[in-house]
Amino acid sequence: MHSDNPSLILAVEDLAVSFGGFRAVDGVNLYVNEGELRVIIGPNGAGKTALLDLICGKTRPTEGTIRFKGRELSGMPENRIVHEGVCRKFQAPSIYENLTVYENLELTFPSGRTVMRSLFFRRTSEVHDRIMETAALVDLDGRLDDMAGLLSHGQKQWLEIAMLLIQEPALLMLDEPVAGMSQAERDATAQLLNRIREGRSVVIIEHDMGFVEEIANRVTVLDQGKVLAEGSIDRIKNDKRVIERYLGH
Ligand SMILES: Nc1ncnc2c1ncn2[C@@H]1O[C@H](COP(=O)(O)OP(=O)(O)OP(=O)(O)O)[C@@H](O)[C@H]1O
Numbered sequence: 001m002h003s004d005n006p007s008l009i010l011a012v013e014d015l016a017v018s019f020g021g022f023r024a025v026d027g028v029n030l031y032v033n034e035g036e037l038r039v040i041i042g043p044n045g046a047g048k049t050a051l052l053d054l055i056c057g058k059t060r061p062t063e064g065t066i067r068f069k070g071r072e073l074s075g076m077p078e079n080r081i082v083h084e085g086v087c088r089k090f091q092a093p094s095i096y097e098n099l100t101v102y103e104n105l106e107l108t109f110p111s112g113r114t115v116m117r118s119l120f121f122r123r124t125s126e127v128h129d130r131i132m133e134t135a136a137l138v139d140l141d142g143r144l145d146d147m148a149g150l151l152s153h154g155q156k157q158w159l160e161i162a163m164l165l166i167q168e169p170a171l172l173m174l175d176e177p178v179a180g181m182s183q184a185e186r187d188a189t190a191q192l193l194n195r196i197r198e199g200r201s202v203v204i205i206e207h208d209m210g211f212v213e214e215i216a217n218r219v220t221v222l223d224q225g226k227v228l229a230e231g232s233i234d235r236i237k238n239d240k241r242v243i244e245r246y247l248g249h
Contacts, residue, residue, distance in 0.1 A: 154185030
């Protein structure tokens with residue numbers, strides 16, 4: 001049924017992973033369309049992170065398939081999955097604090113450069129234009145010459161998102177992107193995500209329901225490794241089982 005949908009970009013089917021006999025992900029189906037912003041919620045230990053780990057190749061499934069643009073990702077090494085267009089941002093920022101915002105972005109431009117080699121790298125106008133465009137997308141165009149270490153917590157998170165966007169992923173996965181942010185930074189992040197979802201798909205793990213309401217197209221609720229419910233935020237908020245298992249706590 002889902003293969004008839006031309007905008008389907010990610011199709012996860014019957015996915016499972018066991019750790020020492022414990023099924024952290026237990027038969028999950030997940031279908032994400034192009035241009036969609038999907039939020040995954042659920043109680044602690046529901047398998048949200050484990051699901052993203054499987055999609056980005058950090059861990060291998062015990063069962064099931066992960067098709068991205070029709071190609072099977074499970075079994076591919078992590079760097080190959082990035083090359084296919086799937087990028088993942090982890091919670092802790094991994095920016096270079098002693099380099100400028102511009103240099104951080106330049107470093108991630110997809111040409112396999114290292115910190116040392118980038119010192120001798122000639123800036124082409126293509127690289128420069130992409131850096132300027134991406135910095136503007138995350139509101140950091142005014143901070144390009146500042147050391148990344150001087151940015152606020154929220155701006156560091158945006159820089160890291162920009163470092164992924166430079167690689168032009170078709171699917172961007174973010175793990176609790178607004179954790180530790182001020183309300184103003186959360187609002188700005190919601191706007192940022194609405195800008196960056198254009199032309200790509202975004203999958204986000206989030207606990208903050210206020211934020212989920214602001215950004216989500218569709219919400220998938222995981223519980224004990226399984227999909228408990230899926231649908232619009234209004235449907236999810238009023239789902240008896242979701243309230244019982246998660247929202248009511
Ligand atoms: N690589 C791994 N090795 C061993 N166990 C794992 C691994 N990844 C996840 N688990 C286990 O699987 C279960 C689900 O964990 P997971 O981190 O996916 O939950 P979560 O829904 O992301 O929870 P939280 O909201 O607390 O982050 C946990 O019991 C966890 O210990």
